[in-house]
Amino acid sequence: MFLDKKVKDLMIPIKDYVVTTPDRTLQEAVLEMRRVYCEVETGKCTEAGHRTGLVMEDDKLVGIIDFQSIMRALMPEIAGKLSDRLAALGQSIAFAEADAHDLDEAKAGFKERVLKNAKTSVGTVMLKLRGQIDANAEIMEGLKLMHRNRVTVLPVFENDKVVGVLRDSDLFLATANILAE
Amino acid sequence: MSKRVLQIFKFIIPIIFVSVCVVGVSDVSAAHPAEAVEATSQHAWWFWPLILLILSFVLGVFAVLAGVGGGVLYVPIVSGFLPFHLDFVRGAGLIVALAGALAAGPGLLKKGMADLRLAIPMALIASTCAIVGAMIGLALPTNIVQTLLGATILGIVVIMIKAKKSEYPEVPKPDALSQSLRIMGVYHEPTLNKDVSWQIHRTPIGLGLFVVIGVMAGMFGLGAGWANVPVLNLLLGAPIKISVATSKFLLSITDTSAAWIYLNNGAVLPLMVVPSVVGIMLGSFIGVKVLAVTKPAIIRILVIVVLGIAGLKALLKGLGIG
Numbered sequence: 001m002f003l004d005k006k007v008k009d010l011m012i013p014i015k016d017y018v019v020t021t022p023d024r025t026l027q028e029a030v031l032e033m034r035r036v037y038c039e040v041e042t043g044k045c046t047e048a049g050h051r052t053g054l055v056m057e058d059d060k061l062v063g064i065i066d067f068q069s070i071m072r073a074l075m076p077e078i079a080g081k082l083s084d085r086l087a088a089l090g091q092s093i094a095f096a097e098a099d100a101h102d103l104d105e106a107k108a109g110f111k112e113r114v115l116k117n118a119k120t121s122v123g124t125v126m127l128k129l130r131g132q133i134d135a136n137a138e139i140m141e142g143l144k145l146m147h148r149n150r151v152t153v154l155p156v157f158e159n160d161k162v163v164g165v166l167r168d169s170d171l172f173l174a175t176a177n178i179l180a181e
Numbered sequence: 182m183s184k185r186v187l188q189i190f191k192f193i194i195p196i197i198f199v200s201v202c203v204v205g206v207s208d209v210s211a212a213h214p215a216e217a218v219e220a221t222s223q224h225a226w227w228f229w230p231l232i233l234l235i236l237s238f239v240l241g242v243f244a245v246l247a248g249v250g251g252g253v254l255y256v257p258i259v260s261g262f263l264p265f266h267l268d269f270v271r272g273a274g275l276i277v278a279l280a281g282a283l284a285a286g287p288g289l290l291k292k293g294m295a296d297l298r299l300a301i302p303m304a305l306i307a308s309t310c311a312i313v314g315a316m317i318g319l320a321l322p323t324n325i326v327q328t329l330l331g332a333t334i335l336g337i338v339v340i341m342i343k344a345k346k347s348e349y350p351e352v353p354k355p356d357a358l359s360q361s362l363r364i365m366g367v368y369h370e371p372t373l374n375k376d377v378s379w380q381i382h383r384t385p386i387g388l389g390l391f392v393v394i395g396v397m398a399g400m401f402g403l404g405a406g407w408a409n410v411p412v413l414n415l416l417l418g419a420p421i422k423i424s425v426a427t428s429k430f431l432l433s434i435t436d437t438s439a440a441w442i443y444l445n446n447g448a449v450l451p452l453m454v455v456p457s458v459v460g461i462m463l464g465s466f467i468g469v470k471v472l473a474v475t476k477p478a479i480i481r482i483l484v485i486v487v488l489g490i491a492g493l494k495a496l497l498k499g500l501g502i503g
Contacts, residue, residue: 087288091426092469094285098410098425099248099481100346101472105292105371112371 022123241464278404314399331496
């Protein structure tokens with residue numbers, strides 16, 4: 001019966017998830033994320049593909065990488081940290097004042113930006129952890145935590161060890177299942 | 182043209198109008214030194230800093246749109262049209278050029294566009310000579326410096342009109358000096374999706390020219406991007422991207438050395454420097470936003486003409502004709 005279900009019953013087990021390290025390149029992480037995302041999307045596994053990956057260092061969870069964080073890395077002059085935005089502005093001014101503004105990387109297209117960031121390390125773009133949940137916690141607790149922390153995924157722990165990930169899409173599908181019964 | 186750009190221009194044009202009016206008024210007073218002292222004493226302390234802020238803002242916008250360094254525009258225009266002593270204007274001009282270089286330098290270095298192996302030998306010579314240039318500039322009588330500044334500005338105008346750029350200059354064989362200093366490199370060009378390797382030649386001549394560039398940068402407080410880029414790109418044969426980035430990084434070293442001399446001699450007035458740096462940086466920020474949408478060719482012509490007039494004015498003033 002659904003009422004008895006815990007977080008561990010809805011979570012995606014870590015073995016089915018993308019796990020990377022901070023020193024790996026964005027190229028490696030993105031290709032691995034695509035493999036898992038597309039594998040799931042073609043119907044081999046669950047209903048919703050994974051749009052995030054866990055970043056582990058020495059068996060310790062240090063961050064999360066998601067589609068948005070990857071996209072943000074492509075436009076540091078808009079979505080980067082203040083220091084990145086200022087650096088991009090300084091470079092734009094430097095090239096403009098040399099009458100070579102067409103060489104400014106802020107003018108680069110999508111493909112050029114993707115290629116430029118291929119070697120960027122995962123550690124520089126990953127998101128900080130905002131909350132975690134115990135595998136035996138109630139589902140409602142996970143829902144509240146997601147809302148409170150404004151996140152769409154929560155790493156699930158069991159005895160201080162990451163065992164899986166609870167996503168908002170899992171909660172949505174659980175909602176749909178209840179309504180379909 | 183997008184609505185946003187039109188809005189920016191709507192914002193800029195009144196500022197230009199006000200600053201031109203104020204500069205015109207101040208120019209009249211500058212033509213009569215005795216009256217100028219009388220006139221300035223009537224203003225509140227914030228009057229001239231405000232004028233500098235507005236003028237620097239306009240110069241920042243135009244520098245970016247015209248493809249000219251902020252320092253190159255600042256020194257001749259401020260010294261030519263506002264009643265400040267040339268030493269203070271040169272001191273402020275150096276800090277203005279330095280602010281832009283320091284904002285861009287670390288990022289360009291981090292991205293591998295500015296090359297340390299290329300920059301350090303040039304910077305060593307240019308910064309040493311900039312110190313000498315600054316000392317000469319402060320020791321010489323003002324009218325001589327003004328005459329030389331005028332001549333230099335007119336030379337810059339000629340360079341701006343004549344100088345071309347070469348994206349990937351051909352370097353058939355690197356010279357012995359560049360090889361022994363290992364001045365060569367590889368950078369990734371995302372537009373081509375390939376690594377571009379580069380090397381340089383004519384290094385001894387280039388180092389010799391950096392003696393002149395350093396002296397001029399220190400003496401006139403102009404910054405030196407206008408000279409660095411053609412030397413690095415056209416003479417030494419570094420790709421234009423590497424030349425522009427390395428030039429900016431070089432400026433941060435060269436101008437710092439010269440700035441110390443001006444600072445030590447009391448020629449850097451915070452009341453002039455702060456509004457000038459803030460104005461130029463804000464103006465450049467707006468300029469970059471406008472440039473992202475449009476690059477009116479007329480602006481470059483206009484700036485070259487204004488720079489030519491300012492250079493001529495400085496030359497005539499130095500010679501006691503103006």
